[in-house]
Amino acid sequence: MKIRFRGGAIAAALLLSVVAACGGGGGDSGDSDRALRVAAVSDASSLDPIRGNAGTDHVLIYPLYDTLISYDKGLEAQPGLAESWEQKSPTELTLKLREGVKFHDGEPFNAEAVVYNFERAKGEGSNIQADLASVDSVTADDEYTVTYKLSAPDASLLLVLADRAGMMVSPKAAEAAGGDLSTKPVGAGGWEFVEWKRGSVIKVKRYADYWDKDAERVSAINFNIIPDPKTRVTSLRSGQQDVVMDVSPSDADGLEKASGVAVSDTPRVNVNQVYLNRDSEELGDPQVRKALSLAIDREALLKSAYFGRGSVANGALPSDYWAAPPESVKSEFNPDEAKKLLAAAGETDLTFDMIVNADSATVRVAEILKQQWSDVGVTVNIKPLEIVQGTSDYFNDRKSPAYLSQWTGRPDPAMTYRLLFSDEGYFNTSDQWTPGLEEALEKSDVSTEPDERKPGFDEAAEAVFADTSFFPLVFGNSIVGLSEDVDGFEGNLLGKPKFIGVTLG
Structure with a gap:
């Protein structure tokens, strides 16, 4: 990972992991009270993981929804809401779930919730049916164990569960919303939903009962929707934003020379x-x-x-x-x-x-x-x-x-x-x-x-x-602009950061 600073620290490799399975050692000490201000490229198509249709949604919804499987910066599978897994046969994948996890509405996360989410993802109105095409059924073996039963071998399934198909929503909240959480998201991520002003801002705040008590998390994140790349960069230079996603290559050279900001420039599969x-x-x-x-x-x-x-x-x-x-x-x-x-x-x-x-x-x-x-x-x-x-x-x-x-x-x-x-x-x-x-x-x-x-x-x-x-x-490349107040940011091959581990100085 390449990060260049001017007017602050010299170039450094920031080593804090962003995967949900790893703790940052600081609990809720991610900042004082200020929200992390993130300039996003586009508004969300939906805040419901099965209904969205834009890849740019991920940055906006990962804070709300932890996934069953996580991944490291090289896209190797890591524990998420499932703390371990076992491939019992080419057509069976068994997950051992974390105990003590709660959704943002206080409902427990368990095997029945995973079964519900699977059936929902395979049902009407879902845009991710193809992700789970190989899965015939999911069974709750006990309160914290589930088994995915496949119609044919599918080596991709583990990391499929690190994407939308693994984003767990509260069954109770989904039922109350008539099956559509597009504007009322309730997950089990590090932050819970506050507000969505379409075309303007999505606000989330730190979830007090998050399962990973050691994870570094800022108190809140404001995703400000700024489609124009030059406006995003200008807002960083003027101190209005802390993180700017997708800096245009035409602006990157100038930003690298600016005082008080850093540029993260990393390869990605985009x-x-x-x-x-x-x-x-x-x-x-x-x-x-x-x-x-x-x-x-x-x-x-x-x-x-x-x-x-x-x-x-x-x-x-x-x-x-x-x-x-x-x-x-x-x-x-x-x-x-x-x-x-x-x-x-x-x-x-x-x-x-x-x-x-x-x-x-x-x-x-x-x-x-x-x-x-x-x-x-x-x-x-x-x-x-x-x-x-x-x-x-x-x-x-x-x-x-x-x-x-x-x-x-x-x-x-x-x-x-x-x-x-x-x-x-x-x-x-x-x-x-x-x-x-x-x-x-x-x-x-x-x-x-x-x-x-x-x-x-x-x-x-x-x-x-x-x-x-x-x-x-x-x-x-994934080019991200960072203010000198931001620490702990790490990119990954997807170019979709999750913001666990990020702090404000």
Whole structure:
């Protein structure tokens, strides 16, 4: 992890863990009384973990909901609300739950609550059914033991439970809210809900009965919704914010030179990409999709739009990750071949709409893509929308064949492939498997050992590449701005901090 300070401490590696299983040794001494002010990129799509549809939600809801399984900064599984686990067979996972945990409404967390949350996640209105597709049932073996019973081996399940499917809500609160906790979240996290002013701020306060009494926690967190990247940075420099998420690469150099602030710049599995509806009239032909991909100069994008802070994306996972695509999967820039493929497909005057996140950095990327596609005779109509509206228009209402945004990553690589490219994946508007992918992922489930799973993921990457199921662009670094009052911040490969361990000086 790289953190640079000016006007305060010199560069340092901040070693406090953010996982819920580990204590910070300071209990409730995270600060005096002031709230930690966090400038967030986007408002929440929902505060209910099963109903949200934006990857940017995680930073806002992790404080409210502890997960069954946690993870360290390298995405290795760690204890969470489950203190231990055992894989009794390839189709059975047993979790031993922590005792003495309470939800924010005072209700006990136990095996029956886990069963309730599973059935809720598999039910109507849930956006995460694909995450648990392999699970047939969950049984309460005793008050603090549950067993997940699978229809087929699924090596990703452990880390699936470190994401939305593992965020436990109070059954009593969910029932009282008619099954929808979108505006009345009740979890078992380190902070409890206070207020949500849509488009403005989400406020949480330290939960007094949190199970981990040793965890360092600030007294409160105010997530201030500031979509414009330059405004976020300005607010940090002026002392109005303590933490600024997703600093734009164009602003990072200047912020590193500023007094009294730090910049955390770390790699992550977040990929900037163009989502594609492969069932659309405009982009249904894989030959056309291949042509459009070949027309993209990703090196130029990395240099001009991301200022070199990141790496070119060949697939859904970065090259230095254990499940990275094989060398056979490589994004190429070949506009001449792109023109030939378009001509062969009879699409010499192709025009299509593309929804784009309305922040200035993403619009800049869209304008570069527009020019590159224009060079091969393709016209794209850019439709800038705020993130929550854009995700709704694209994923729910299918109003456009393409969407320029980002995939914020998931703890296990199989989750990424299933959510993006399976027939039940919420983020796959084509509603069809990428050819060959289902069989490849079955091979990745033969073991929980990374080395034994890797061949299956290689085949998965090759299947997605052959079909051109999406346009991966750039893996942008996680760049976070910090005031000199903030201590204990640590990033992770997801670029989604949980704020356990963070203190205010």
